[in-house]
Amino acid sequence: MTSPPQSTSSSPGPQAAAVQAHLRRAARAGVAPWLHGEIARRMAQRLAIVKTTPAVVIDWWSAQGGGAAALRAQYPRAQVEAVEPNEGLVRRSARAALAPWWSPRRWTRPAMPVWREADAPRDGRAQLLWSNMMLHWSADPALQFTQWRDAVAVDGFVMFSCFGPDTLRELRPLYRRLGWAEPGHAFIDMHDLGDAMVQVGFADPVMDMEQLTLTWADAAAALAELRTLGGNAGVQRHAGLRTPRWRARLLAELDTALAGPDGRLRLSFEIIYGHAFRPPPRVRVAAETRVSVEALRSLARAGSKPASKS
Template identity: 60%
Template sequence: MSAAADPRHPDPAALDAGLRRAQRQPEPAWLHREVARRMAERLALIRNPPTLVLDWRAATSGSRELLAARYPAARIDAVEASTALAARSEEQLRAPWWRRLRGTPAQVWREDAVPPDAAGMLWANMVLHQASDPALAIARWHAALAVDGFLMFSTFGPDTLRELRALYARLGWGAPGPEFVDMHDIGDALVHAGLADPVMDMERLTLSWPDADALLAELRTLGGNAARARFAGLRTPRWKARLVAALREELAGDDGLLRLSFEIVYGHAFKPLPRLRVAPTTTVGVEQLRQLARRPRATMAPGKSGPRD
């Protein structure tokens, strides 16, 4: 998870196209909302509630109502990757005048302009697999968190769309999606970025559709095919007809429903106190002293990494 040019990572041009599609969607994808619901159940493990939450890519995460219900006293800011999605979040966050008098209203930030060391919690639902440079995304999360702040995130794992990958490989059609990163490698990347005590686990979901058109339409709501090794250029109606036929033949069960597997990876980690470099003479800034004098960080009930398959 190091270089942005890694061929396993999504293509930035395809990711931009996916953002433009997301701008036209009336609401977040169903799968994003379902994963947000499942991830929100894990918030019961957090003992100290945050006062500022960053909902990373809020317009597509489908999480705001869940976060507001869990942390009614917190300010929940949105972070977006595009101007159009930022405008949508601003519209959604616009509160009545009487509510604005009660405290600082929520704000919307662009990903490259988030204030540093501010968030008590950073929530990133179904975001990391949409980063052309995952290491940069994690570094931004680390920078945005206050000391003792915690990160909660979800993303696709490598077994996602395994049936579709096998179909494309058999027909010589390139990749139907990028190679999603294994949860153990994500855990290593979190530590490398400076986060502490990462806990990773995963679950597999199987979604079904009545026909190929419904399946393809839902995949488009998830961002489309952002693989660098995807087909170049547009496909023809004849190619689509062949795809539909192959989907019916290889993915349909006895009940006629078409099914695909999704591996959902969940993770959380903390931002620890900065490490002081000890030398014969060590200079410590005032802000570092303040951070070191703070109470012990918020804690989470013990967890375990999921098993390696």
């Protein structure tokens, strides 16, 4: 039995209302962000560590993760199930999973199950749970890991990616200089995530990270792409709508502060990758064992008898 998970970080996580607003926008978007698709491609290259071929794969927040095609290509015979955070994304996942009307697969294979997060399977039947670029939206990753543990079979794998603390590091000094609140909520360090996985019962977590730099022609293009990634979900963000004057100043500041030698704007993204497996449950050993006097006498008598000849 594992102890109740403790909070993964003392820093404030994303504000629930802001996360829900982002997910409503995502349901209307129709496609996953380009960056998510690129990270899914890179994460799929790591599936070689999974030595068994899973019969059931859970794709957590599939529509925004952008990895469904990679999973189907890697495991064409597996039953892939999607878990989504709202009804709009459930419908988006279901539409994306449909084969063309003329494809035999549409008529010979059952439709991919799509679950609301609140109803996600917790019966431990998945041999692989995949979650691409979702975990940084969780207010408590330790509780998220507990959900994942309950969904995965013994010896099954969890594999995930998310933003790390150095993501958008160039924006923080700019916002401080202008007297504005932080541009986003705090992302959690990979070592804390690994510790949380062990705490809830996963074994042998392996954490890795890489730094990516994205560039844009101007600030307007950069903001448009950042909007697809979610925007500011920090609890300290401005409570109301910003004015056109504020936006114009932000664009001007970004064009100046983020320009590289070639004139293109640059922002850093720290991508964390993690995987671990669910081990068999450990048998609890009591701190104290009681043996009756009669049992000890029986053991002593048995030990004092001479061995019989064969």
